[in-house]
Amino acid sequence: MATLTLPVKESRKTEEQEALITGAEAIAVACKLANVDVVTAYPIRPYDTVMQYMSQLVADGEMDCEFIVADSENSQFEIVKHASVCGARVFCGSSGIGWMYAMEPLTVTPALRVPMVALVGNRALDDPGAFGVEHNDALAVRDLGWMLVWVDTAQEALDTALIAYRVAEDRRMLVPLAISCDGAFLTHSQALVKIPSSEQVKKFLPRYDRGELLVHPDNVISVAPQANEDWVMEIRRQNYEVTERACDVIREVYAGFESIFGRKYGNPFFESYRTEDAEIVLLGMGTLSTPVKVAIDGLRERGRKAGFVRLRWFRPFAAEEIAKALERFKAVGVLDRDLSLGAPDLSGVVATEVRSAMYTHAATRPPVLDFLCGLGGREVTVRDAEKMAEITFQAAGGKPQPLTQWIGLRG
Amino acid sequence: MAISPFVEIDATQKLDPFKGVKKIPLEEYFTSGHRTCQGCESALVMKMMVKAAGPRTIVLGSTGCMYVANTTYYSTSWVVPWMHTQLGSSGSAGLGAAAALKAQMRKGKMKKEPINVIAFCGDGGGADMGLGAISASLTHPDYNFLILLYDNESYANTDIQLSGSTPYGAHTTFSPPGKMKRIMHHRWKKNTAGMLAAGHPECKYVSTICMSYGLLGMNCIRKALAIGGPTFVHSLDPCPKGWDYDPYISHELGELAVTTGIWPLYEVENHTLRLLGKTREIADKRYVRQPVRDYLMKQGRFAHFTKDDIDYFQSKVDEMWQKWLIPGVIPMMKDLEGDAPPAE
Numbered sequence: 001m002a003t004l005t006l007p008v009k010e011s012r013k014t015e016e017q018e019a020l021i022t023g024a025e026a027i028a029v030a031c032k033l034a035n036v037d038v039v040t041a042y043p044i045r046p047y048d049t050v051m052q053y054m055s056q057l058v059a060d061g062e063m064d065c066e067f068i069v070a071d072s073e074n075s076q077f078e079i080v081k082h083a084s085v086c087g088a089r090v091f092c093g094s095s096g097i098g099w100m101y102a103m104e105p106l107t108v109t110p111a112l113r114v115p116m117v118a119l120v121g122n123r124a125l126d127d128p129g130a131f132g133v134e135h136n137d138a139l140a141v142r143d144l145g146w147m148l149v150w151v152d153t154a155q156e157a158l159d160t161a162l163i164a165y166r167v168a169e170d171r172r173m174l175v176p177l178a179i180s181c182d183g184a185f186l187t188h189s190q191a192l193v194k195i196p197s198s199e200q201v202k203k204f205l206p207r208y209d210r211g212e213l214l215v216h217p218d219n220v221i222s223v224a225p226q227a228n229e230d231w232v233m234e235i236r237r238q239n240y241e242v243t244e245r246a247c248d249v250i251r252e253v254y255a256g257f258e259s260i261f262g263r264k265y266g267n268p269f270f271e272s273y274r275t276e277d278a279e280i281v282l283l284g285m286g287t288l289s290t291p292v293k294v295a296i297d298g299l300r301e302r303g304r305k306a307g308f309v310r311l312r313w314f315r316p317f318a319a320e321e322i323a324k325a326l327e328r329f330k331a332v333g334v335l336d337r338d339l340s341l342g343a344p345d346l347s348g349v350v351a352t353e354v355r356s357a358m359y360t361h362a363a364t365r366p367p368v369l370d371f372l373c374g375l376g377g378r379e380v381t382v383r384d385a386e387k388m389a390e391i392t393f394q395a396a397g398g399k400p401q402p403l404t405q406w407i408g409l410r411g
Numbered sequence: 412m413a414i415s416p417f418v419e420i421d422a423t424q425k426l427d428p429f430k431g432v433k434k435i436p437l438e439e440y441f442t443s444g445h446r447t448c449q450g451c452e453s454a455l456v457m458k459m460m461v462k463a464a465g466p467r468t469i470v471l472g473s474t475g476c477m478y479v480a481n482t483t484y485y486s487t488s489w490v491v492p493w494m495h496t497q498l499g500s501s502g503s504a505g506l507g508a509a510a511a512l513k514a515q516m517r518k519g520k521m522k523k524e525p526i527n528v529i530a531f532c533g534d535g536g537g538a539d540m541g542l543g544a545i546s547a548s549l550t551h552p553d554y555n556f557l558i559l560l561y562d563n564e565s566y567a568n569t570d571i572q573l574s575g576s577t578p579y580g581a582h583t584t585f586s587p588p589g590k591m592k593r594i595m596h597h598r599w600k601k602n603t604a605g606m607l608a609a610g611h612p613e614c615k616y617v618s619t620i621c622m623s624y625g626l627l628g629m630n631c632i633r634k635a636l637a638i639g640g641p642t643f644v645h646s647l648d649p650c651p652k653g654w655d656y657d658p659y660i661s662h663e664l665g666e667l668a669v670t671t672g673i674w675p676l677y678e679v680e681n682h683t684l685r686l687l688g689k690t691r692e693i694a695d696k697r698y699v700r701q702p703v704r705d706y707l708m709k710q711g712r713f714a715h716f717t718k719d720d721i722d723y724f725q726s727k728v729d730e731m732w733q734k735w736l737i738p739g740v741i742p743m744m745k746d747l748e749g750d751a752p753p754a755e
Contacts, residue, residue, distance in 0.1 A: 037514040038507070064518060066510040070503070071547030078500040078544070082471065082507030085494060087521060088514055104497055207520070215492045215508070217467045217526055222487035223494035226479050 017195045023186035026154040026193050027093075027119050027179065028053040030161030032063040033201040037088035040068045040076040044098035045131050046183035047121030051093070073098045077105035080116050085215045085223065089165065089208045090116045095183060096123030099137045109176045110145025111239065112224055113213070115168035116176045117161060121187045122286070122337075124376045132377010133183040135285065135338040139314070139349050145239050147177040147246065148315040150285040152271075154191040157181055159263060160312075162196075162205060166253045169208045172245050182337075184377065185287040196261055204260045246316035269318040271310040272325065274300060278307030280392040281326065284335030285311045285350065288373075288380040292335070295385035306389045317353055323361030326354070330396030331367045333388050337374045345403040348372055367395045373407040384408050418552045420640065421513055424467065424525045426633035432626055440466060444488035445481040450658025452648035452665060453477055453533075453561045455622050460529065460559060461491055463629040464636055468527040471496045471504035473541065475533035476568040477561060498536045502544030505530035505556035505641070513554060527636050528556035534576035535566045537645075538603045549611040549641045557635045558643045560603065563650035571653045575601040578673075579727070580720055581712040583653070588715035599727065604645040605740045608679040616642040618678035619739075623649075623665030624688055631678060631687075638680070647674045655711025667706040670698070672728050675739025684737060694738065703728055 021029065028050050031039065041051035057063040066083075070076040073094050080090035094102060099120060109116060124134040138148055147167065151157045160179055168177040181187050215223060227235060247269070254268040266272075273289075274296055275281055282292055289310045299306045309325065326332050336348025343352050351370035358365050371388045374380040384407050395401040429435050440461035447454040457477055461468060470493045472478050478495055481488060496504040509528045515521035532541055537560035545558050565583050566572040573583040578600050582588055586596035608617035616635045620628035628646065635642040649664040651657070656664065668674035669689050676687040685691075692698035703725045707713040716724075734744045 035518075037518065037520070038510045064514075066514045066553075068506065068510060068551070071543055074499070075503040075544045075547060078497065078503035079507035079510065082494075082496065082504045083511035083514075086469070086508045086511035086515075088511035090511075105500070108497060215469055215494050216521075217469065217492060220490065220492050222482060222489050222492075225482040225484045225487050225495065227484035231484050 014197050014199050016197055016200070018192055019195055020190050021154055021193050022049065022188055022190050023151070023154045023157045023181045024050040024119070024121065024188070025053045026158035027161050027181070028057060029195055030158045031091045032057055033196065033198055034089065034162060034165050034205055036065050036091045038066045038068065038080055038083035038090045040070045040079045040092050042070045042073050042076045042094070042098065044073070044095045045121070046123060046187040047093045047095040047119050049187055050119050050121075073102035074104060077102040077109065081105055081109050081112070081114050084114045084116050085112070085210070087208070087210055087214050087216065089169070091118070092116060093119035093121065095121040096137050097126045100125065100140060103140070106141050106146070107144055113174040113239070113242075114176065115174050115208070117164045117168055118176065118178045120178050120180045121183045122180050123183045130376045131183065133185060133286070133337065134375055134377070135180065135349070138178055138180045139338055141178070142315055142349070145175055145242070146315060147175060147313070148180065149177070149313050150180045150311065151186070152287055152289050152310060154186070154189070154193045157186065158193055158195070159257065159261070159265075162201060163253050163257055166205055166256070167249055170249050170253075171211070172249055173242055174210075174213070175242055180286065182287040194263075200260055204256060243316055247318055250313065250316070267321070269311070269313045269321055270325070271312065273308040273310065275307030275309065277305055278329060279305045280331045280333065280389065280396045281307040281309050281329050282333045282335060282385065282388060282392065283309040283311060283326070283350070283354065284337070285314065286337065288335055288337065291380050291382045292385045295382045295389060298382070299386065299389055304389070304393065306393070311350065314350070317357065319357035320361045322354065323357045326358060327362035327364050327366070329366055331369065331392045333369045333371060333392035335371050335373055335380065335388065339372065339375070345370070347404045351404070367401070369395055369401055370404045371407045372404065378408055380408065414552065420553055421516065421555060422525050423555050423637050423639050424465070424527060426463075426465075426637040428630040428633060429626060435626070435629070436462065438462070438466070440468070440490040442488050442490060444483070444486040446483065447476065447480045448652050448658070450651040450661040451476075452622055452650065452661050453563055454481065456559075456561050456628075456646050456648055457481065457531075459622055459625055459629050460531070460632055463632040464527045464529060466491060467524065468529060469508055471501065471508060471528070471530040473501045473504075473530070473532035473536035474498040475536055476563065477531060477533065479568045496530065499540035500544060501530040501532035501536055501541050501558055502546070502548035505558055506548040506551060506554055509554035509556040525555070529559055529636070530556060531559040531561060533567075534560065534562040534564060534574045538562070538576040538601050539574050542603070545643070546607065546610065549607060549614040549643060552613045552640050554641060555639055556641055557632070558641070559632070560643070560645045561648050562645060563648045563653055564600075565650070565653045567650050567653040576603065579724060580716060582715060583712070593715055593717070594720065602742055604643065605742070607643050609741065613640065614642060615640050615681055616678065617644070618687075619645045619647070619674065619676050621647045621665045621669055621674060621676065623662045623669070624676070627676070627688055634678070634680065653712070655714075656709055660709060664706065664709060667701065667709070670701045671703045671706045672700040672732055673703060673706060677740060684740060690739070693732075700732065
C-alpha cells in the first residue's frame with residue numbers, strides 16, 4: 001500500500017504547503033481539512049485509494065473521524081446517510097458497478113435532503129469487468145437530485161472537495177454531491193498540489209448545521225413519514241426548487257473560495273481553453289482535456305482556430321451559460337466518455353444535454369456532433385482529438401457529418 | 412469477556428429492569444396517529460419498545476408495516492425522533508446514527524450524553540433483505556445501538572407474501588394451497604436470532620421476546636440498550652391480517668407460540684445463554700409443551716393443513732426440543748454415538 005509523504009509540520013495550521021500527491025489523496029487531504037466526522041469505506045478500484053490514504057491518516061492520528069469499513073456499497077452509503085441526518089459531516093465514495101450497488105441509498109439521500117460528499121472514481125460498468133474510466137457510473141444518478149462535478153487535476157480535486165462541502169451543506173441546498181475523478185488518469189496520478197492551511201479552511205467552511213432537521217432527542221421530528229398523492233407532489237417540488245437555486249449557490253461559493261485561497265477558477269461551470277477567436281470547439285469532461293489541449297495547440301500552430309470547453313458541473317447543468325458560450329462557434333464536437341443506449345440520435349449523455357440547452361437558449365444553433373470515445377479506459381490520444389476537431393471543422397464548413405460516431409474503435 | 416484495548420465505547424444509559432407491571436412508567440412515546448390493524452401486536456411492540464427506552468432515544472424504522480401503517484405524513488405517532496430507513500438498512504441505520512453521535516460528542520460538536528439508538532425492521536427487512544447489514548453492524552463493538560426485529564412472519568404490509576421467516580406450510584399470497592400442491596411453502600422458518608447470537612462473538616446481547624409477555628419483553632429491551640455495543644432483539648408478533656384470526660386472540664396466540672415450544676424465549680447475555688419464562692419451565696420439565704395443533708388450528712393460514720401436515724409440524728418442533736444441541740437456539744444435533752470424524 002502507498003504510504004503518505006505529506007510533510008508533518010506545525011506550520012501546516014497557518015501556512016499553505018505543497019506536496020506531490022494523487023487526485024485520490026488530494027480528496028483525502030480535503031476531508032481531513034474539512035474535519036469530517038464519519039467516513040465509510042468499501043473496496044473497489046479505483047476510487048478506494050482515497051480510503052487507503054484516509055485510513056492511514058486516521059491510524060497516524062492526523063484525522064479524527066469514525067472510519068467504518070462497511071459490508072457493501074449499499075451499507076456504506078446508508079451508514080453515512082444516517083450519520084449526516086444526525087448532524088455529522090460525512091464522506092463516502094465508490095466506482096463503477098459498486099456505485100450501482102448503492103443505488104437505493106443514492107436514490108433516497110437527495111430525496112431526504114441529506115448532504116454528503118462522495119468521490120466517484122469513474123469506472124466502466126460491468127459486464128465485462130473493466131477497471132478503466134467511463135462516466136456512466138456517476139451519470140446514473142443525474143435525475144435523482146445529486147450534484148455532479150467533474151475535475152481534471154489533483155489540485156482541482158482538493159479545491160472542489162472543499163467547495164463541495166460548503167455547497168452541499170448550504171441551508172438552501174442540503175443535497176449530496178459527487179466529485180468525479182477519472183479512474184487511474186486522475187485517481188492514481190501524482191501532481192504537485194498546494195495544500196491550504198486548516199486556518200484558511202476554517203474561515204471558508206462553516207459548521208454543518210441541520211437546524212430544525214436534525215435527528216436528536218432535543219429536536220423531536222419524524223423524517224420521511226409515508227405520503228401519497230396527497231402530499232408527494234409538494235415534497236417533490238421542494239427538491240425541484242433546490243435545483244433552481246443550485247447555480248447561484250455554486251457561483252457564490254466559488255467567489256468565497258477565490259477570496260480566501262486566492263486560486264481562481266473563472267466560470268465555475270466550465271473551463272474555456274483558447275476559445276476567444278475559435279471557429280469550432282470540442283467539449284468534454286475530465287482528464288481527456290490533456291490530449292485535447294495538446295491537439296488544440298497543434299492545430300493553432302497550423303492556423304486552425306479550434307478551442308476546448310471542459311465541462312465541470314453536469315448537475316446542475318448551467319444550460320443558458322453553456323449555450324451562450326457555444327452559440328458563436330460554427331460547430332461543436334462533444335466528447336462523450338459514456339453511452340446512452342437508445343437515446344436520440346444514439347448520442348451520449350453530454351451531447352444530448354448540450355443539444356437540449358442549445359435548442360432553447362442559443363441565438364444560433366451550430367451543428368453539435370457527438371464522439372463516443374475513451375470507453376473502458378481506452379486512451380483518447382492527441383491524434384484522436386485532432387481527428388475529432390477535423391470532423392468538426394468539416395461540419396463547420398457545411399459538409400454534413402454523422403451526428404454520432406465512434407472514435408478510437410478497432411476497425 | 413476480554414475487550415480489545417482499541418475498542419472505544421461510550422457509556423450507555425442506566426436502565427434497570429422494571430420490577431413489576433406497576434413500576435412501568437405511564438409516559439407514552441408512541442401514541443395515537445397510526446393506523447395499524449385492530450389486534451396488531453407489532454404496534455404494541457413499538458409502544459413497549461420506546462416505553463422501555465425512554466425519551467432520550469432515536470428510532471430508525473425500516474420500510475414495512477411499522478412504517479407504512481404506522482407513520483403517515485402529518486399524523487406521526489412518534490414522540491421521540493424517528494426516521495424512515497430503507498427495507499434492508501436497519502443495521503446500517505443503527506450503526507450510522509450511533510457513529511454520528513459518538514464522533515460529534517468526542518469532537519465537542521454535540522453535548523455528551525448517552526442516547527439510545529434503536530433501528531427496527533420487520534422479518535422481510537431483517538431476516539431477508541437486511542440480514543447482511545445487520546450481521547455486519549453486530550461486528551462493530553465501538554457503537555451502542557439496538558436492532559429490533561418485529562416478526563409477523565410475512566411481508567404483511569404488501570399483501571401477506573411469504574418471507575424467510577414464514578412458518579412451514581403457511582398460506583400466503585405467494586404460497587396459496589392449490590389443486591396440485593397443498594403445501595407451496597415447504598421451507599422451515601429461519602433461525603435468525605440463533606444465527607446472529609452464534610455468529611457474532613462481540614455482540615453482548617441477543618434475545619427473543621413476545622409481547623404477550625410484556626414485562627419480560629420490555630426488560631429484555633432495556634438490557635439490550637444498557638449493556639453497550641451492538642445488540643439484537645427478535646420479537647414474534649401475531650398478526651390478525653396475515654395469520655387470519657380474530658384480533659381478540661392476538662395475545663393468546665403469542666402465548667401459544669411459546670407454550671407449544673414453537674417460539675422459545677431466551678437471551679444470550681455476555682455469551683451466557685438463559686432460557687426465559689415458560690420456555691425455561693418447559694426445559695426444566697415443570698411445564699408440558701402444548702400440542703402445536705392448538706396453535707395452528709386457530710389460524711386461517713394453516714386451515715388447509717391435513718392431519719399429516721400437523722404431524723409433520725409437530726415432529727419438527729419435537730426434533731428441535733429433543734435433538735438440537737440447544738433447543739430453539741443451535742440447530743446442530745447431538746450425535747455422539749454415530750460420531751465418526753474423518754480419518755487423519
